[in-house]
Amino acid sequence: xxxxxxxxxxxxxxxxxxxxxxxxxxxxxxxxxxxxxxxxxxxxxxxxxxxxxxxxxxxxxxxxxxxxxxxxxxxxxxxxxxxxxxxxxxxxxxxxxxxxxxxxxxxxxxxxxxxxxxxxxxxxxxxxxxxxxxxxxxxxxxxxxxxxxxxxxxxxxxxxxxxxxxxxxxxxxxxxxxxxxxxxxxxxxxxxxxxxxxxxxxxxxxxxxxxxxxxxxxxxxxxxxxxxxxxxxxxxxxxxxxxxxxxxxxxxxxxxxxxxxxxxxxxxxxxxxxxxxxxxxxxxxxxxxxxxxxxxxxxxxxxxxxxxxxxxxxxxxxxxxxxxxxxxxxxxxxxxxxxxxxxxxxxxxxxxxxxxxxxxxxxxxxxxxxxxxxxxxxxxxxxxxxxxxxxxxxxxxxxxxxxxxxxxxx
Amino acid sequence: xxxxxxxxxxxxxxxxxxxxxxxxxxxxxxxxxxxxxxxxxxxxxxxxxxxxxxxxxxxxxxxxxxxxxxxxxxxxxxxxxxxxxxxxxxxxxxxxxxxxxxxxxxxxxxxxxxxxxxxxxxxxxxxxxxxxxxxxxxxxxxxxxxxxxxxxxxxxxxxxxxxxxxxxxxxxxxxxxxxxxxxxxxxxxxxxxxxxxxxxxxxxxxxxxxxxxxxxxxxxxxxxxxxxxxxxxxxxxxxxxxxxxxxxxxxxxxxxxxxxxxxxxxxxxxxxxx
Numbered sequence: 001x002x003x004x005x006x007x008x009x010x011x012x013x014x015x016x017x018x019x020x021x022x023x024x025x026x027x028x029x030x031x032x033x034x035x036x037x038x039x040x041x042x043x044x045x046x047x048x049x050x051x052x053x054x055x056x057x058x059x060x061x062x063x064x065x066x067x068x069x070x071x072x073x074x075x076x077x078x079x080x081x082x083x084x085x086x087x088x089x090x091x092x093x094x095x096x097x098x099x100x101x102x103x104x105x106x107x108x109x110x111x112x113x114x115x116x117x118x119x120x121x122x123x124x125x126x127x128x129x130x131x132x133x134x135x136x137x138x139x140x141x142x143x144x145x146x147x148x149x150x151x152x153x154x155x156x157x158x159x160x161x162x163x164x165x166x167x168x169x170x171x172x173x174x175x176x177x178x179x180x181x182x183x184x185x186x187x188x189x190x191x192x193x194x195x196x197x198x199x200x201x202x203x204x205x206x207x208x209x210x211x212x213x214x215x216x217x218x219x220x221x222x223x224x225x226x227x228x229x230x231x232x233x234x235x236x237x238x239x240x241x242x243x244x245x246x247x248x249x250x251x252x253x254x255x256x257x258x259x260x261x262x263x264x265x266x267x268x269x270x271x272x273x274x275x276x277x278x279x280x281x282x283x284x285x286x287x288x289x290x291x292x293x294x295x296x297x298x299x300x301x302x303x304x305x306x307x308x309x310x311x312x313x314x315x316x317x318x319x320x321x322x323x324x325x326x327x328x329x330x331x332x333x334x335x336x337x338x339x340x341x342x343x344x345x346x347x348x349x350x351x352x353x354x355x356x357x358x359x360x361x362x363x364x365x366x367x368x369x370x371x372x373x374x375x376x377x378x379x380x381x382x383x384x385x386x387x388x389x390x391x392x393x394x395x396x397x398x399x400x401x402x403x404x405x406x407x408x409x410x
Numbered sequence: 411x412x413x414x415x416x417x418x419x420x421x422x423x424x425x426x427x428x429x430x431x432x433x434x435x436x437x438x439x440x441x442x443x444x445x446x447x448x449x450x451x452x453x454x455x456x457x458x459x460x461x462x463x464x465x466x467x468x469x470x471x472x473x474x475x476x477x478x479x480x481x482x483x484x485x486x487x488x489x490x491x492x493x494x495x496x497x498x499x500x501x502x503x504x505x506x507x508x509x510x511x512x513x514x515x516x517x518x519x520x521x522x523x524x525x526x527x528x529x530x531x532x533x534x535x536x537x538x539x540x541x542x543x544x545x546x547x548x549x550x551x552x553x554x555x556x557x558x559x560x561x562x563x564x565x566x567x568x569x570x571x572x573x574x575x576x577x578x579x580x581x582x583x584x585x586x587x588x589x590x591x592x593x594x595x596x597x598x599x600x601x602x603x604x605x606x607x608x609x610x611x612x613x614x615x616x617x618x619x620x621x622x623x624x625x626x627x628x629x630x631x632x633x634x635x636x637x638x639x640x641x642x643x644x645x646x647x648x649x650x651x652x653x654x655x656x657x658x659x660x661x662x663x664x665x666x667x668x669x670x671x672x673x674x675x676x677x678x679x680x681x682x683x684x
Contacts, residue, residue, distance in 0.1 A: 026625070032641030033472045058625035061637035064617070071622045075536045077544075079625075248643075249450040264643035271447055 023309045027317075028058040028079030030065035034267060038329040042322050046313060053309055058082075078301050080310040081317065084129055085296045088206075091123035092369060097300040098126045102311050108319065112339030116293045119206065119364045129297035130318035132326055133333030135262050136291040136358035137189055138351070139163075139282070143275040145170055145180070145257040154258075154279035156357075160196075160224060163258075163282045167234040170257035178236075183228065184247040184256035187238035190383065191365050192292050193221040196284035205364040208408055213379070214394075214401035221284075222386055222393035230389035238387055251276075263334045263355050278351035280358060293362030295336060334359050370407070378404050435658075442466075442651040449647045465652040472646075474627055475653060478635035483660065485550045485620070485631060486613040492555040493609045494602055500556075501564030501598075502590050506576055516565070522558040531618065538623055545629045550620055554613065560605050567601035568594060607668040614661055632657045 029039050036059070043055045058079045060068050065083075072078035073095045090096050103110050110118070110127070114134055121129040139154055146153055151166050167182030191201050199218030202208030212218060228235040236256070241247050248265055250256035252272045259265075260281065269276060283289050298318050300310045316322050320342050327335040327347035334355045337343045344356065378400040385391040436456070441449060443461040469475050503509075504516050534553055543549030571594065579589050595602070620631040630638075636657060639650045 028625070030642070032639055032644060032646070034644070035641060056625070057627070059627055059638070060621065060625075061634065061640060062642040063637050063640055064621040064634065067618065068622045068625075071532055071535050074532050075539055077539055245450040252447065253450055262643060264641075268644050271445075273447065 022052045023306050024054040024056060025081060025304075025306050025309045025313060026056040026058050026079040027081045027313070028060070028065075028069065029083035030060050030062045032062070034331045037331075038326045041329075042317055042325050045321075045325075046316050050312075053313070055313065073301075073303075076303050078303065080301050080304040080306060081314050082299060082301065083132070083296055084299045085294070087121045087129050087297070087299070088123040088367060088369060090299070091126070091128040095302055096128040097302045097304065097307060097310075098128060099130065099300070100127055103127070106311070106315060108315055109340065112337050112343075114293065114336055114338055114359055114362055116362045116364050117295065117336040117359075120294055120367065121297045122206075129299035130314065131295055131297040131336035132318065132323070133295035134293045134336045134359045134362050135264075135295040136293070136334060136355060136362055137186070137192065137260050137262055137281060138354055138358055139258060139260050139279045140251060140265060140269065140276060141258045141279060142251070142254065142256075143277055145254075145274070153277065154282070156280050158279070158282035159287065160282055160285055164224075164228065164232065164234075167228065167258065168232055171232075171234040178233065180254065181236050181250065181256045182234035182258060184241055184250045184259040184261075185225065185228075185235055185238075186247055186261055187242075187387075189260060189292065190222065190225060192281070192290060193225055193284075194218045195290035195363050196281070196288050197221040197224075198284065198286065198288055201366050202408075205366045206368055208366065208368060211401060211404040211408060213404075214397045219393045219397055222383065222397065226386040226389065226393055229387055263349070264331070266350055267331050278354050280354055289361045291358045291362050292365055293359075294365070295333065297336075374404055374407055378407075438651050439655055442648055442655050444648050446646065446648055462648060465648055466656070469649055469652045469656065472649060473635050473638055473653075474630070475632070475635055475656070477628060478630045478632045479656070479660075481547075481550075481629060482614060482632040482657075484547060486610050486660075488547075488551050489554045489613045490606050490609045492551070493557050493560050494606060496556050497560035497564050497605060498595060498598060498602065499590070500561040501568050502586075502594055504561065504565045505568035506571070506589070506594065507586075519558055520562060523562070527618075531622070534619075535622055543623075545624050545626050549623050550629075550631070553619065554616075557609070560609065563605055563608075564598060564601050567598055571597055603668060607664060610664050610668075611661055614657075 027039075027043065031039060039059075040057075043057060047053060047055055056079075069078060069082065069084075073090075073093070078095075084090060084096075087096070102108070110130070113131060117131045117134045118127060121127060121131050141154055143153065146166075149169050151169050154162070154166070163183065170180065170182035171178065172180040194201060194213065194217070197217045197220055199215060199221055200212045201218065203210045203212055213222070225235075229237055236244070236250065241250060244250055244255065245253075247256065247259045247261055248268050251259040251261075251265075252269060254274065266278070281289065281291060298314055300307060300314060304310045318337075320337070320340050323335050323337040323340065323343045324346035326333050327343050332347060332349040334349075335343045335347055336359070338356060338359055347356065349355065382391075382396040382400045385396040386393045440456045440458075442465055443463065444458040445460055445462055448455070448458045448460070500519075504512065504519075538544060538549045538553065541549075543552075575593065576589055579593055584592075615633060616631075617633050617637070621634050621637075624630055624634070627635075632653075636650060636653045639646050639653065
């Protein structure tokens with residue numbers, strides 16, 4: 001008798017369950033093992049709240065994520081919702097669904113995001129991805145090294161001159177060889193310095209008409225970095241830093257007393273054998289605070305077979321709940337939804353206030369389809385001359401000004 | 411027998427070569443035992459004072475590495491077997507059969523060697539996708555079931571089998587299947603062994619195709635699973651090296667035992683006693 005009932009129950013379940021699993025959407029993202037928990041938590045919470053939706057996870061390593069995504073998109077496939085950077089390149093190919101109408105129709109709180117961060121995720125005035133994080137840089141410093149040399153810790157009032165002074169005092173040499181650099185910098189952060197000095201790389205980072213890096217304010221900023229490397233010799237050349245394992249390794253191994261780098265280093269530096277802390281970036285000579293903006297976001301595949309379900313999931317993923325989960329994770333990302341109190345409160349990363357303050361002054365770096373070419377052909381080679389001490393910033397950048405402007409006029 | 415001066419020079423040169431070649435392996439193994447903080451220590455040390463044996467356990471809990479190793483084994487072994495069968499049959503046809511247009515057909519077949527794999531990547535992906543073979547073993551294996559390189563390699567080898575031997579078999583009434591199975595395959599052992607090693611190692615190290623055609627963590631092969639340890643900003647180097655040490659074991663075994671079979675194949679066979 002019981003057997004019979006059991007059989008009925010199984011049959012009933014069999015009838016019910018296909019009706020439950022109505023829609024399946026796929027969700028693609030990258031991440032190394034410490035970065036994965038918030039993604040998994042969001043998927044399981046969403047599925048628990050929406051039993052009629054099944055989310056298929058498509059995880060890939062960072063190194064192969066875009067290769068796979070490109071192949072999938074070229075074949076008219078790919079996940080319905082995916083994690084993405086470099087939005088213009090994908091939006092210009094028509095791979096991403098525009099979000100503005102959906103946002104308006106659903107009253108999605110898009111005004112709670114850092115405006116400059118939204119620019120990063122737009123193409124030709126339309127939003128294609130909702131940013132998860134902004135990745136502002138901050139100044140990490142080795143407190144033990146500061147104590148040993150007797151220099152006061154960095155504070156929010158620091159300006160370029162203070163940074164340079166400290167870097168000089170913190171640099172140590174032994175037999176003519178530098179054993180500790182005062183300050184290590186990332187090679188792709190130079191535009192931040194231009195902004196801090198009141199300069200610009202282009203008149204408009206997304207739709208440029210004029211190249212402004214040869215203007216005095218910008219040249220001064222580039223020369224400041226060049227001097228730290230070649231004149232003061234307190235900052236390693238970018239190539240040298242890379243060969244030593246990167247700026248994070250220089251800092252972890254005590255070979256650099258300060259480093260300006262991204263928030264993910266909070267995790268990298270967790271186990272280093274000395275005391276350290278994080279401070280805001282120094283202001284420019286006139287006190288301008290500026291940072292980069294960027295980070296990754298979530299987009300909907302233009303080819304999605306199930307755009308409604310994808311948008312519903314994206315609203316959760318990129319909305320206050322999802323953003324709070326990301327902000328509260330162990331390997332937290334500095335949230336882009338800084339206008340939301342719940343998200344702000346969930347972000348409990350060490351030195352969270354420092355990062356939020358930096359996120360608020362984030363400015364869009366140049367990002368337009370031809371920028372990569374212009375950078376490879378002209379801007380980077382000119383900057384390399386300065387970094388290598390082969391030319392002054394004024395000469396190197398002055399030499400490419402007309403060429404870049406001519407390219408922009410095309 | 412005394413060693414001559416040239417023997418000693420040769421010995422020293424080979425020793426330096428061996429040290430250079432084994433250096434990265436030694437470093438990999440040493441790094442797999444280091445705590446993360448020791449990896450980029452300056453000045454560098456080979457051996458850590460605090461060996462992390464638990465890395466060899468942690469790798470299996472951090473990523474689904476056991477499953478990935480099993481996937482790699484299934485795919486590499488099956489691809490190797492399939493290629494040995496298809497390539498040797500094709501090579502038999504191209505080397506031992508006479509038919510009109512044979513050389514032209516072979517040339518066309520060889521031309522496939524000139525097409526870079528990147529060119530066929532997307533078309534192959536579309537094909538596999540329309541067959542519904544994403545995230546399946548057949549999707550990982552079947553595109554590699556045929557190889558123009560393998561056919562070329564075996565055909566060149568089979569060409570060296572005297573035509574009289576095969577003709578004698580024909581006269582005795584052997585069918586093509588019998589000749590292929592009982593005469594040609596045993597004779598081709600060394601070439602088959604070489605092809606098996608090449609194919610296994612190439613499949614084991616294949617990254618791009620498994621990366622693109624698998625989306626579920628359960629279907630990842632070892633090399634792709636290892637790549638997930640490399641993050642955008644952070645990489646757990648000791649764990650990555652631990653995984654690499656484990657992933658290299660099957661390749662090493664194939665090499666050691668494959669080499670033995672390879673040499674055995676050279677010394678036995680129908681003409682071994684001549």
